[in-house]
Amino acid sequence: MAGILDRINQPNDIKEVSPAQYNRLAKEIRHFLLHRVSEHGGHLASNLGAVELTMALHLFLDFPKDKLIWDVGHQAYVHKILTGRKEGFYSLREYEGMSGFPKRKESECDAFDTGHSSTSISVANGLVSARELSGGDEKIVAVIGDGALSGGMAMEALNNVGKLDSNLIIVLNDNNMSISENVGGMANYLAKIRSNAAYTGFKGGLEEALNKLPEVGTKIVRRLKQSKDSLKHFFIRGMYFEDLGITYIGPIDGHDIEQMRRALETAAKMPKAVLIHVVTKKGKGYEPAETDPGKFHGVEPFALKTGEVLRPSTGVSYTKMFSDTMLELGEENKKIVGVTAAMPTGTGLMAFAKRYPERFFDVGIAEEHAVTFAAGMAAGGYHPVVAVYSTFLQRAYDQILHDVCIGNLPVTFAVDRAGIVGRDGETHQGVFDLSYLAHIPNLTVMAPKSTVELRDMMHYAASCNFPVAIRYPRGTSEDTDGLSVEEIRYGEAEVLESAGNHIAGKAVALVAVGNTVALAYKLKARLEAEGISVSIVNARFVAPIDESTLLSMAKNHDVVVTLEENVARGGYGERVSALFMEENVNVRHIAGAISNQFIEHGGQQTLRDLYGLNEDELYQRIREVL
Ligand SMILES: Cc1ncc(C[n+]2csc(CCOP(=O)(O)OP(=O)(O)O)c2C)c(N)n1
Known part of the structure; x- marks a missing residue:
C-alpha cells in the first residue's frame, strides 16, 4: 500500500494531508529517517525529535516565500524530506550528494546556511x-x-529582538539535551518552566477559580499578572523572555501537531518577537536513541535492530590519545583543568570529567566564553586545557588574541578535527586554524605526526608557562605511529629522513606538518624509486617555524616541498616561503596545501584527493619542477 510519504514530493504537499493522517505520516517519516541514516550515517536523534515540530511548521508556513531558519541545521532532515529532497537521502553527506545541513544552493526552501550553533535568532x-x-x-x-x-x-x-515591532517567531525546541546533557542557568531555567508546567492543571484551576470569584477574584488575578513579584512567575511562565520584551508561549507538547499549529497561528498575529517553547523528546520513536541520545546525535552507519555501529573505527584515534593523556596530566599536575564548550564526548574530555569532576568545566556552546574563562583560570594560577574542534575555535579568535595571548597566559588549546573532517562539509572543515592562529604573537602552534607524538606535545605544552595550540586531525595515525619521536625542543623540527650524499642526483626535502608526514613517506618511496634523494622533516612547530632547519634544507636540496592540511593562504607553506624570500634563498618551493576555498562534504580521502593533497598530484608537481 502506498504510504502518505509517497505523496509528499514537493514543498507544501503536506498541506494536502488530512489531520487524521498526521500521526501516520510522522511514523512514516521516522521509518524513512531511520533507514536512511542507519545506512549513511548522519544526525539522527535531533531529527527524530523534531518530526511533528517540522510538520507543524510546514503546515503553517508557505515555502519558499516564508523563511525558516534552523539553528545549527543538523535537525533539518525532516524539512528536507518535506521540501522534495527524499531522493537526496540516498546520497546523504556523500561527495556531490545531499548535505546534512541547510544549503541555499541546494533548495530555495533553505533560507540560510548553518552548521555552527546559535546563529538563527540573529539571522x-x-x-x-x-x-x-x-x-x-x-x-x-x-x-x-x-x-x-x-x-x-x-x-x-534575544537582547536585540525584544525591541522589534514587527513579527518574528522563535521556536525554542527544548529536548533538555545539547549533544550531551545541557548545562548552565538557562538550561536550569527551562527545566524549571517544564516542571512547573506539570502543575498546569493546578495553576489553571487556581486561576480559573479566582476568576470565578466576583470582582475580587478577577482583580487578584489581574494584579498578580501585572505585578513584578515572584508570584507573577507562578502564573506567567517564561518571564525571563517576557522581561526582555519577547512574548512567551508555552511550554507546549512538541509532538502535538495541532497544539503547535494553534500556537504558531497565535504567535503570527503579534507585531513583535514571540517565543514558542516546545518540549520534545530527543531520539523519539527509536528506543536506542531515546535511551542514549548522545550516541545517536551524529552516528556512523549502524544496525537498526541493535543500534550497534557497523564499522567501529579501529586503532587509537587522536581524540582517544588526547583523552588518555588528559588523565595522565590530571594525575601529575593538580593545576591542570579541562574546559569544553558543550563537547565533552566529541573532544574526549569525558574521561577527565569523570575522574576529576571538580577540575572539569563544560560552559555550554560558548567557545568565546570558554577561551576567556580559561584565560581567567590561568590568571588565577591554573593551567587550562581547552579542548575544541578547529572549526568552532574560529569563533574565539579575539578571545585567544586579546584575553590569552596578550597576557601570555598558560592556556593549552587542544584543537581537534583540524584539517579535512569529511562529511559535515564546509561549515565543519578544520582547514583555517593554522592561518588564524600562527600569526598571533606569543602563541606557539604545534602539530603532531602521530598520536604518540600528540601525547608528548601535550606533556610539553603542560610544562609551558605560555599559550600553546596543538592541532590534530580526525582519525588515527597508524602509518606514522612507529616513527621515532625525538624529545620535543622549543621551535625545533624533527628530521626524520636525510637525503644523504646526493651529489650525483637530485634531492627533494619534504617538510610535513602533522598528519601529512604519512603522505611524505609515500612520496619518498615513489621518488626514491627513480633515484631521487629525499629528506623528510616533521615540522612540529608551525609557530615559530624552525628557520635553521628550513634554511639548511633549502641549501642542500633542489626542491623544498611543504605539506599541510590547511588552506594555502596564511598556512605553513606561506611562512616558509616568506622566510626564503627574507633570507634571499634561491630554492624551488612547492606549497602542498588546500587551495583557498570552502570544502564541501564527502569522505576524507575523497576530498584530500580532490583538493590536491594526495600522492599522485604532488608527485606530478615535484616531477615538473625537477
Ligand atoms: C559553535 C558550535 N559549537 C559546537 C557545535 C557542535 N554541536 C552541534 S549540535 C550541538 C548541540 C545542539 O543542541 P541543541 O541546540 O539543544 O539541539 P539538539 O541537538 O538537542 O536538537 C553542538 C554542541 C556547533 N555546531 N557549533
Missing part, C-alpha cells in the same frame, strides 16, 4: 529588518534548540 532578526525595509509580508521563523540557546550569540540576539 531571523536580520531577515525581519530586511522585510521591514523592503515592505514584504513573509513569515520569519527561527528554530533553536535549548543547547544552542546557551551560545552567546543567541543571547545577544
